[in-house]
Amino acid sequence: MTWVTDTNTDLERQLIADIWTSEEPYLNLLELCDGIGNRWAGSESERRAAEFLRAKLDAYGLANVRLEPVSFGAWERGEAVLLMTAPVEKSFSCVALPYCPAGEVEAELIDVGEGEEDDFARLGDAVRGRIAVCAAETNPVGRSAGKLSHRTDKLRRAVDAGAAAFIFVNQNPGLLHITGGIAGPGGEPAPIIGVGVSWETGSAILRLAARGGGPARLRLKTGGRFFTATAHNVVGEIPGATRPDELVLAGAHYDGHDISQGALDDGAGTVVCLEAARVLAALPRDRIARTLRFVLFCAEEVGLFGSWAYTAAHEDEAARTRFVLNLDTAGRGRGGSEALTLTGAPDLVDYFRAHGGAAKYDYPVRHNFNAHSDHFPYALRGIPTGTLSSPDDKSTLVGRGWGHTEADTVDKASLRGLQMAAMTAARILLQVAQDDDFPGRRRGRDEVLAQVREAGLEDPLRRAGRLDLIGGR
Ligand SMILES: [Zn+2]
Numbered sequence: 001m002t003w004v005t006d007t008n009t010d011l012e013r014q015l016i017a018d019i020w021t022s023e024e025p026y027l028n029l030l031e032l033c034d035g036i037g038n039r040w041a042g043s044e045s046e047r048r049a050a051e052f053l054r055a056k057l058d059a060y061g062l063a064n065v066r067l068e069p070v071s072f073g074a075w076e077r078g079e080a081v082l083l084m085t086a087p088v089e090k091s092f093s094c095v096a097l098p099y100c101p102a103g104e105v106e107a108e109l110i111d112v113g114e115g116e117e118d119d120f121a122r123l124g125d126a127v128r129g130r131i132a133v134c135a136a137e138t139n140p141v142g143r144s145a146g147k148l149s150h151r152t153d154k155l156r157r158a159v160d161a162g163a164a165a166f167i168f169v170n171q172n173p174g175l176l177h178i179t180g181g182i183a184g185p186g187g188e189p190a191p192i193i194g195v196g197v198s199w200e201t202g203s204a205i206l207r208l209a210a211r212g213g214g215p216a217r218l219r220l221k222t223g224g225r226f227f228t229a230t231a232h233n234v235v236g237e238i239p240g241a242t243r244p245d246e247l248v249l250a251g252a253h254y255d256g257h258d259i260s261q262g263a264l265d266d267g268a269g270t271v272v273c274l275e276a277a278r279v280l281a282a283l284p285r286d287r288i289a290r291t292l293r294f295v296l297f298c299a300e301e302v303g304l305f306g307s308w309a310y311t312a313a314h315e316d317e318a319a320r321t322r323f324v325l326n327l328d329t330a331g332r333g334r335g336g337s338e339a340l341t342l343t344g345a346p347d348l349v350d351y352f353r354a355h356g357g358a359a360k361y362d363y364p365v366r367h368n369f370n371a372h373s374d375h376f377p378y379a380l381r382g383i384p385t386g387t388l389s390s391p392d393d394k395s396t397l398v399g400r401g402w403g404h405t406e407a408d409t410v411d412k413a414s415l416r417g418l419q420m421a422a423m424t425a426a427r428i429l430l431q432v433a434q435d436d437d438f439p440g441r442r443r444g445r446d447e448v449l450a451q452v453r454e455a456g457l458e459d460p461l462r463r464a465g466r467l468d469l470i471g472g473r
Pocket residue numbers: 253265266300328329373
C-alpha cells in the first residue's frame with residue numbers, strides 16, 4: 001500500500017484547502033432544493049437538475065461531460081384516503097407509496113409489528129385478506145447492528161402472506177408521513193395498495209383497534225398515474241495521465257422524493273460528489289494516474305433505474321473499474337460522522353481503516369452486502385464498492401431520520417457537514433486512483449452468488465429477473 005498522504009502530499013493539501021475555503025457545495029444544494037425542486041424521478045424538476053449538474057461539471061473543467069438517457073416506468077402521485085370504518089369511524093392522513101396502484105380496498109387490519117420474517121411466521125395465515133400495518137424501521141434508536149429489512153422486503157412478505165394492503169408507519173414522531181417506492185423491477189405498479197403514515201397516525205390506528213368493540217376495519221382509496229419517462233444520468237470525468245483505462249467511479253443520485261426537498265437524500269450526496277469533482281479536477285492533470293469518473297444518477301428512489309441502466313450500457317467497462325464510491329446521503333448531519341460501508345469487498349475493510357489512519361482522519365469502515373442504493377448493480381458484477389454516508393449520530397431519530405419524509409429539507413444541511421464529507425470522498429478517490437498496490441479485486445460469479453445468498457437476496461433478484469447479472473460479463 002502506498003498512501004497518497006505520504007507520497008502526493010501537495011496534491012492532498014491542495015484539495016483539502018480548496019474545499020475548506022469554498023461554500024460551493026452549500027450554494028449548489030440551495031439551488032437544487034430551493035431553486036429547482038424535489039427532482040422526483042420523471043418530473044420536470046429532475047430534468048432541470050440534470051441540466052444544472054451538467055453545466056457544473058462543464059464549469060469545473062471535467063472531460064466528456066454528457067447526459068445519458070434512461071427510459072423507465074414513472075409514477076405521479078394522486079389522491080390517498082385512509083378511513084377507519086369500525087369499531088369507530090375516523091379519517092386519517094396518509095400518502096400513497098410511490099408506484100402504489102390506483103384502487104380501493106376495505107378490510108380488517110392486522111398489526112404485523114416490524115414486518116420481519118419471524119413476525120410473518122408468527123402470524124401465519126392471519127394476514128390473508130387483511131390490511132397489514134407495519135413499522136417502517138426495525139431497529140430502535142442507537143442500535144444500528146443487526147438485520148435491517150428494507151421496505152420492499154417487508155412489502156414482499158406481506159404480499160406473500162396474502163395481505164390485502166400495506167400501511168407503512170414512520171417510527172419517528174413529528175406527524176411526518178413516511179414514503180418510499182414499491183415499484184416492480186421495471187417500474188410496474190406494486191401488487192397491492194401501499195400507503196405511508198406518520199408515527200402518530202399508526203399509533204392511533206393500533207390503539208383504536210385494541211380498544212375492543214369489534215374487529216377494526218380500514219378503507220383505503222388511492223389514485224396515481226403511470227407513464228413512460230426519460231431521465232438522464234449526468235457523467236463527466238478526469239482522464240488518468242498514466243493508466244487512463246482504469247476507472248475509479250464516484251456516484252450519487254440526484255433525484256429526491258416528491259413529498260420532500262430531497263435535501264439530505266440525496267441532494268447532499270449530489271453536491272458532495274460535485275465538490276469532489278471540482279477539487280480533483282483542479283489538481284495538475286499529469287499527476288492523476290487513473291481516470292476518475294463522476295456519475296450523478298437519476299431515478300434511484302423509485303428503483304435504481306439510473307444505475308441499472310448505466311451499468312448495463314457500460315458493461316464493457318466492468319473489468320477495468322477499480323472501485324465505486326457511492327455518496328448516497330454523504331454530507332448529512334453535522335460533519336465528522338462520515339462512515340464507509342463496503343459492499344462486496346470485505347477484504348478492503350482493513351485497507352480503508354489503514355487509509356483513515358495514514359490520512360489522520362479516521363472514519364469507521366464496515367462491510368455489509370446490501371441492495372438499496374446505486375452501488376448495488378456494481379456489487380452484483382463483482383466490482384468493489386463502498387458507500388460513504390454521514391449519519392447524524394447526535395440525532396435521536398431511527399433509520400433514515402428525516403429522509404423519505406416532508407422534513408427532508410435544506411435547513412437540516414450545513415456547509416460544514418458538506419465540506420467534511422467532500423474532503424473524505426475526495427481523499428478516498430485520490431487514494432484509490434493513485435495507489436499502484438490497491439488490493440481491491442473483481443469477484444467472479446460464484447463468489448458474488450455466495451454473497452447474494454448470504455444476504456438473502458437471491459430470491460428477490462430471481463423475482464426481478466436479475467440473477468443473470470451476477471458476476472457480469
Ligand atoms: Zn438515497
